[in-house]
Amino acid sequence: MNGSRPAWLARAGRLLRCAALLVPLAGLAELGAHFYFAGRAPRFDEWTGLVAPVDRIARPGDLVVVAPRWAEPLARRALGDGRMPLAEIARPDDSRLDAALEISILGARDPELALWPEIERAAAGPFLLRRLRNPQPARLRFDFVEGLTPDRVEVDLAGERCPFNPRARVLSGGLGGHPTFPPARFECSAGEYFNVGVTVIADELFRARRCLWAHPPRRGELHIRFRGVDLGRVIRGHGGMYWMIERERTGAPVELVVRVGGETVGRYVHRDGDGWQSFELPLGRHEGARGAEVEFAVSSSDYRHRHFCFEAVSE
Secondary structure, eight states, rough: OOOOHHHHHHHHHHHHHHHHHHHHHHHHHHHHHHHHTTTTTGGGGGGGGGHHHHHHHHHOEEEEEEEEEHHHHHHHHHHHHHHOOHHHTTTTTTTOOEEEEEEETTOOOGGGTTTTTEEEEEEETTTTEEEEEEEEOOOOOOEEETTTTTTEEEEEEEEEEEOOEEOOOBOOTTTTOOOOOOSSSSEEETTTTTTEEEEEOOOOTOOOOEEEEEOOOOOOOOEEEEEOOOOOOOEEEEEEHHHHHTTTOOOOOEEEEEEETTTEEEEEEEEEOSSSSSEEOOOOGTTTTTSSSEEEEEEEOOOOOEEEEEEEOOO
């Protein structure tokens, strides 16, 4: 031997050096894949994989939210109305719920639930599920949107009674028009705009808000009277209009007066540009009353394009 290494040994050395280089390259590839998938929104078909993990973690009555909010329709398509009903999607706010299940992608969080303590979490593919507890849930005595039934409610427009129609023709105003009028509603003879029923409007952030359509009349007041209401300490609620109607800020204010047993307990005035605005009316001597009559009276100095909608509860 002349002191040089055999050819096969030299080749083996080169292979070993190449293999050693593959280890950091594999690590870099894995790191790159991590950043790619962490920054990639789930594919359309991946959302269907949420059904089983959501069913494992969520409890009956839990609100299901999605962060970021733009992904909410994808989750609702996968989970269905049963897990994400319209009443919760178009909720007035988050204060009335005991707990929520947050479905997070891309590391997002729902800012409105930032102070809710976490109870449980689980990873499911590209999703992070966090069950959260409301630290101070509101305690409702009566929900006036849910309570809009013909056995409990009477409606009149400027003194003329508006009968309840359980099979009315569904009407939708289309883009820029009025929200959808449901098949079950109180109908007034003044025209199709003058009815009372449960609908959904889009607020200033174009978020859905479920409320009672209550267009003011040309003259006088629209009255919505509830019988047999158990009251708490306050009547709390929100008022608004479809944002495309009020964003121009050219319409007349709409006034909502609340009366208990014929006595005015407070009023809320909605002005164009207010958006989905909250109000709270203390009940004073009517606090804790049982079986009370509560009246909501809606009016405006100029009824044109006053697509007013409100919701209220007693707490």
